[in-house]
Amino acid sequence: MASQKMIVKDVIKKADILLEVVDARFPDDTRNSEIERELKRIKKPFIIVLNKCDLVSKEKLEKAKSRMAKTAPAVFVSSKQRFGTTMLRHKILEVADIQGRNITVGCIGYPNTGKSSVINGVAGRGKASTSAISGHTKGVQIVNAGSRIVFLDTPGVFPLDEHDEYIQGLLGVKDSTHLKDPIGVAMKIIERMVEDNKEILESFYKVKITDENSYDILEMIGTQCNFLKKKGAIDETRAAIRIINDWQKGALLEEEL
Ligand SMILES: Nc1nc2c(ncn2[C@@H]2O[C@H](COP(=O)(O)OP(=O)(O)OP(=O)(O)O)[C@@H](O)[C@H]2O)c(=O)[nH]1
Ligand SMILES: [Mg+2]
Structure with a gap:
């Protein structure tokens, strides 16, 4: 099996835009500054998606969102309650700014942050397979979300430090x-x-x-x-x-x- 680093590299290369899915309960811990720096370096647009926002107070969300917004556009979403997904769809189209062809959207983030659920929120239920057990998505899955958006779902692709x-x-x-x-x-x-x-x-x-x-x-x-x-x-x-x-x-x- 390809290493996680290779998968992430490949998805970044193929995608027109990336979604960095973080867990809104601990957004700073689930961001990956190394990947963010790399995306900036190669000028690949990305959106930080604060998922699971149904589990966090509005006040904390707003604070996190303004911190994130210094780095990239940030959107908060509850894929469970289907909140923010339409906004995210619009944001993808706006930030990618590609006309006349499909937009490939790579979805990356730590395991279990809800990458597949976010895709389902935008694409319609059940298109990407999800689970409460982390490491559920294996390899890269292609999900067509309609309206020119094609997702690349990935396994939890940020390598986790063993001692963390x-x-x-x-x-x-x-x-x-x-x-x-x-x-x-x-x-x-x-x-x-x-x-x-x-x-x-x-x-x-x-x-x-x-x-x-x-x-x-x-x-x-x-x-x-x-x-x-x-x-x-x-x-x-x-x-x-x-x-x-x-x-x-x-x-x-x-x-x-
Ligand atoms: N409360 C809440 N739970 C969510 C939300 N989004 C996802 N979950 C739950 O989080 C768990 C992981 O969701 P997945 O979409 O499978 O996460 P993933 O990042 O694709 O996970 P891997 O493929 O294993 O890396 C599931 O139990 C989901 O029901 C959300 O917005 N709110
Ligand atoms: Mg998944």
């Missing part, structure tokens, strides 16, 4: 049993939740958070779930695994939908 466990955990690239440091990853999830959705975290685990740090909150959740070791100490690993599983299932966001 946080992002692998947050994106659900690795499940909790495969993470070397589940406590660290769970603390990161707690940090995100406290920032964006503190009330959901509180009501989901029935804890009251004032100004505790993420480790203290992990312990509070462990206590609340009654995850104790033999001598009565809190089993932080078990609590961490529970939090990661809940996060990856999307359970921690359900109330917001």
